[in-house]
Amino acid sequence: SYELTQPPSVSVSPGQTANITCSGDKLGDKYACWYQQKPGQSPVLLLYQDTKRPSGIPERFSGSNSGSTATLTISGTQAMDEADYYCQAWDSSTVVFGGGTKLTVL
Amino acid sequence: EVQLLESGGGLVQPGGSLRVSCAVSGFTFTSYAMSWVRQAPGKGLEWISAISGSGGSTHYADSVKGRFTISRDNSKNTLSLQMNSLRAEDTAVYHCAKDRSIAPSRTSAFDVWGQGAMVTVSS
Numbered sequence: 001s002y003e004l005t006q007p008p009s010v011s012v013s014p015g016q017t018a019n020i021t022c023s024g025d026k027l028g029d030k031y032a033c034w035y036q037q038k039p040g041q042s043p044v045l046l047l048y049q050d051t052k053r054p055s056g057i058p059e060r061f062s063g064s065n066s067g068s069t070a071t072l073t074i075s076g077t078q079a080m081d082e083a084d085y086y087c088q089a090w091d092s093s094t095v096v097f098g099g100g101t102k103l104t105v106l
Numbered sequence: 107e108v109q110l111l112e113s114g115g116g117l118v119q120p121g122g123s124l125r126v127s128c129a130v131s132g133f134t135f136t137s138y139a140m141s142w143v144r145q146a147p148g149k150g151l152e153w154i155s156a157i158s159g160s161g162g163s164t165h166y167a168d169s170v171k172g173r174f175t176i177s178r179d180n181s182k183n184t185l186s187l188q189m190n191s192l193r194a195e196d197t198a199v200y201h202c203a204k205d206r207s208i209a210p211s212r213t214s215a216f217d218v219w220g221q222g223a224m225v226t227v228s229s
Contacts, residue, residue: 001168030212031212031213031215033215035151035216037151042201042219042220042221042222043143043151043201043216043219044219045215045216045217048206048213048215048217049213049215054217084150086150086151088151088153088215088216089212090210090211090212090213090214093165093210094153094165094166094167095141095143095153095156095165095210095214096153097143097150097151097152097153098150099150100150100151
């Protein structure tokens with residue numbers, strides 16, 4: 001079965017840029033999307049079709065997807081961005097989530 | 107306002123059955139695929155099932171195939187998940203999620219989520 005691999009944790013200083021990666025076989029041939037989940041809350045869609053932001057999502061969230069890696073980039077990271085982040089793609093008629101990355105802002 | 111409200115969670119013994127439902131409002135239900143995504147305590151997200159807007163197409167994760175059945179009642183704006191032969195590893199919060207697409211596909215992305223229903227499988 002298809003797998004998406006994320007680093008378990010990423011740390012970033014406030015105001016800096018955070019990059020969270022998601023790796024999978026030929027992921028660049030698929031669409032990747034990204035979710036943010038804060039403790040005790042439901043996930044929120046940040047990006048879909050690699051780079052598109054739903055309304056209400058700040059411009060500091062951006063994405064790319066090429067080769068085997070999709071990347072979520074958070075520019076000017078804020079304390080409120082501390083959360084778990086999940087990538088997701090579609091493969092063989094199933095939805096696949098990455099294992100999640102805990103972003104720490106310190 | 108778009109809303110998804112799950113119900114039907116609870117405690118069930120191993121081998122038992124449970125049905126969780128999701129009442130939706132605020133959008134044209136038939137125009138969007140829907141999915142169930144679960145999250146075990148302290149763990150990540152796991153997609154388990156999807157259904158097209160018409161209900162004519164369904165998809166399942168291997169972990170639940172043959173045990174769980176997804177369905178929708180488009181006249182009542184309700185999504186359901188019938189869970190049979192439950193195991194301890196099925197213990198999780200079960201979220202219903204609205205897809206941006208009318209059918210599960212490579213463009214699937216979940217733009218609205220319910221708060222979730224807790225299902226505990228234990229003797």
